[in-house]
Amino acid sequence: MTRYWCEWAWIAGTAVGEVLATVENGRFAAVDFPVAAPPPDAVRLPGLTLPGLANSHSHAFHRALRGRGGDVNGTFWTWRDAMYRVAGRLDPDSYRALARAVFAEMALAGVTCVGEFHYLHHGPDGKPYGDPNAMGDALLAAAADAGIRMTLLDTCYLTSTVDGRPLAGPQTRFGDGSADAWTSRVSGLAAGPGHRIGAAIHSVRAVPEAQMPAVAEWAAANEAPLHVHLSEQPAENRSSIIHYGRTPTAVLADAGVLGPRTTAVHAVHLTDADRAALGDSGTTICLCPTTERDLADGLAPASALSDAGCAICVGSDSHAVVDMFEEARGVELHERLRTGRRGLFVPAYLVAAIAGVGHPALGWRDAGYIGVGARADLVTIALDTVRTAGCRPDAAVFAATAADVRRVMVDGREVVRDGRHLLVDDPARDLATAIAAVLP
Numbered sequence: 001m002t003r004y005w006c007e008w009a010w011i012a013g014t015a016v017g018e019v020l021a022t023v024e025n026g027r028f029a030a031v032d033f034p035v036a037a038p039p040p041d042a043v044r045l046p047g048l049t050l051p052g053l054a055n056s057h058s059h060a061f062h063r064a065l066r067g068r069g070g071d072v073n074g075t076f077w078t079w080r081d082a083m084y085r086v087a088g089r090l091d092p093d094s095y096r097a098l099a100r101a102v103f104a105e106m107a108l109a110g111v112t113c114v115g116e117f118h119y120l121h122h123g124p125d126g127k128p129y130g131d132p133n134a135m136g137d138a139l140l141a142a143a144a145d146a147g148i149r150m151t152l153l154d155t156c157y158l159t160s161t162v163d164g165r166p167l168a169g170p171q172t173r174f175g176d177g178s179a180d181a182w183t184s185r186v187s188g189l190a191a192g193p194g195h196r197i198g199a200a201i202h203s204v205r206a207v208p209e210a211q212m213p214a215v216a217e218w219a220a221a222n223e224a225p226l227h228v229h230l231s232e233q234p235a236e237n238r239s240s241i242i243h244y245g246r247t248p249t250a251v252l253a254d255a256g257v258l259g260p261r262t263t264a265v266h267a268v269h270l271t272d273a274d275r276a277a278l279g280d281s282g283t284t285i286c287l288c289p290t291t292e293r294d295l296a297d298g299l300a301p302a303s304a305l306s307d308a309g310c311a312i313c314v315g316s317d318s319h320a321v322v323d324m325f326e327e328a329r330g331v332e333l334h335e336r337l338r339t340g341r342r343g344l345f346v347p348a349y350l351v352a353a354i355a356g357v358g359h360p361a362l363g364w365r366d367a368g369y370i371g372v373g374a375r376a377d378l379v380t381i382a383l384d385t386v387r388t389a390g391c392r393p394d395a396a397v398f399a400a401t402a403a404d405v406r407r408v409m410v411d412g413r414e415v416v417r418d419g420r421h422l423l424v425d426d427p428a429r430d431l432a433t434a435i436a437a438v439l440p
């Protein structure tokens with residue numbers, strides 16, 4: 001049993017002073033406040049201690065593209081070409097090395113659980129590896145190496161266009177051929193103490209409507225989360241209208257994909273009917289503000305989605321930035337740009353997006369809050385840095401950055417102390433080495 005005395009801790013939607021959290025077997029056994037004087041045996045945590053942060057949407061290998069330039073007069077689609085060149089060079093060993101460094105970067109940023117939207121399944125020629133889940137297993141091992149939990153959102157990816165053109169070139173390795181073949185491969189993956197297996201439909205571009213129900217049924221049968229990219233770019237909507245006569249949201253709704261266990265990622269270009277369908281079905285929305293700005297995706301109608309009944313979580317997606325505070329306040333700041341109004345999302349809502357909403361969206365209902373019985377994940381940020389000094393603890397989400405994270409605990413195990421990763425010696429060096437190895 002270990003006791004932690006938090007100067008401030010995030011409890012039930014606000015910052016509470018002088019909190020004593022007792023951790024036993026990786027879970028909170030007691031949470032008491034106020035406890036004015038820290039007991040002598042307690043570990044003192046100055047600053048603000050948050051629940052573990054969930055990064056609900058990640059493609060680990062995209063990290064190799066950060067800060068490489070080359071996007072002059074570019075679009076989402078020219079960026080995708082560059083991304084495919086990296087995708088073509090990864091194998092299970094190089095992917096494990098890269099992902100381990102990326103997940104270590106996430107741990108330093110306070111991420112205790114990542115949703116890895118994984119579609120790089122097979123060899124570059126499309127032939128399965130000897131172990132057909134070698135790439136997924138490499139990602140699971142990388143998360144374990146870096147000390148964070150993962151939901152592997154194994155992704156069905158079958159076609160290159162909405163009208164069903166076959167995969168070609170770098171996309172060949174993404175494909176299983178059919179949703180049934182995807183199901184049988186995914187059934188070879190098993191959950192473990194630090195990871196879960198979830199399902200993903202890449203998008204309406206990559207999975208024909210007729211193939212979607214098999215993926216949704218696998219997720220339902222396994223009580224697994226189901227994620228899907230939705231309307232990130234207007235071109236996807238145009239193709240969907242031409243081919244199906246319906247928006248991507250309507251196609252997903254008709255195929256039985258939407259629902260309370262489903263998370264739609266991006267949801268930028270929506271009609272009123274789309275928003276109603278997402279809200280009425282209880283679908284969660286994952287926004288990725290730093291990626292959506294980096295890739296010129298547009299501004300999602302976040303407050304309208306919230307008003308429609310959707311819960312909102314966030315992800316760092318392409319990892320142009322790995323900073324969950326920047327993602328969280330991006331939800332509000334993008335909405336300010338879109339609407340000309342401030343304060344549509346209060347700090348408690350934004351903290352929920354990175355903690356209490358994200359974890360269940362990844363299938364972890366016992367994480368994302370500091371309370372008796374929950375997984376003992378704690379993220380302590382300093383309130384005495386040049387960024388955070390003077391801010392109110394309950395509004396620190398508007399001031400803090402990943403660089404203010406001092407201490408991270410995952411399932412009761414300390415992973416970051418004094419801003420240093422305890423399991424990965426030098427994540428920056430490892431990132432540089434792993435990225436150099438996979439750049440074309």
Ligand SMILES: [Zn+2]
Pocket residue numbers: 057059117229265317
């Ligand atoms: Zn994505």
